[in-house]
Amino acid sequence: MLRGTAENAARARRTARVAGFTLIEIMAVVLIIGLLVTIVGVNIFSQVDKARVGTAKTQIKQLEGVLEFYRLDNARYPTTEQGLDALVHKPSGEPQPRNWRPEGYLQGGKVPLDPWGNAYQYAAPGQHNPYSFDLWSYGSDGAPGGDGVNADIGNWAEESGQG
Numbered sequence: 277m278l279r280g281t282a283e284n285a286a287r288a289r290r291t292a293r294v295a296g297f298t299l300i301e302i303m304a305v306v307l308i309i310g311l312l313v314t315i316v317g318v319n320i321f322s323q324v325d326k327a328r329v330g331t332a333k334t335q336i337k338q339l340e341g342v343l344e345f346y347r348l349d350n351a352r353y354p355t356t357e358q359g360l361d362a363l364v365h366k367p368s369g370e371p372q373p374r375n376w377r378p379e380g381y382l383q384g385g386k387v388p389l390d391p392w393g394n395a396y397q398y399a400a401p402g403q404h405n406p407y408s409f410d411l412w413s414y415g416s417d418g419a420p421g422g423d424g425v426n427a428d429i430g431n432w433a434e435e436s437g438q439g
Contacts, residue, residue, distance in 0.1 A: 325425040328391035332413045332429045342381050349375040353400045360387045394418045404432030
C-alpha cells in the first residue's frame with residue numbers, strides 16, 4: 277500500500293512539471309511581448325508626431341484666413357503688439373481697428389494653441405512676409421529652429437527645411 281502512495285506522489289510531481297511553466301519560459305514570453313510593444317509604440321508615436329505637424333499647418337492656414345477677414349474689415353492686419361488676441365478682443369492700442377466685429381473673428385472666443393499646447397507666434401509685418409505677417413509654431417520643442425518635429429512651422433514658403 278505504501279508503494280502505491282509513493283508511485284502516486286512521483287506521478288503527481290511529473291505531471292505538475294509538465295503542466296506548468298518554468299520561470300525562464302515566463303521571462304522569455306515577457307521579453308518578447310516587451311520587444312513587440314516597443315516596436316509598435318515607436319511606430320505609433322512617429323505617426324502622432326506627423327499628425328501634430330499636419331494639425332499645426334492646418335491651424336496656421338485657418339488663422340491666415342481669419343487674419344484676412346480682419347484685414348478686409350479694418351484695412352490692416354493687427355500689429356505685432358496687438359497680436360492674435362486682436363481676433364478675439366477689440367484692440368485698445370493704436371492703430372484702432374475701423375470695423376472690428378463685436379463678436380470677434382474666432383469661434384469660441386479664444387485663440388487656439390498649437391498641437392503641443394504652446395501659443396502661435398505672430399509678427400506683422402513679418403520677416404518672411406514683409407508685406408503681410410508671419411504666423412508660426414515653434415514645433416514640438418517649443419524653441420526656435422530645430423529639425424523634424426522640432427522644426428518651426430510657418431506660413432512662409434518652404435525654405436531651408438521650414439514650412
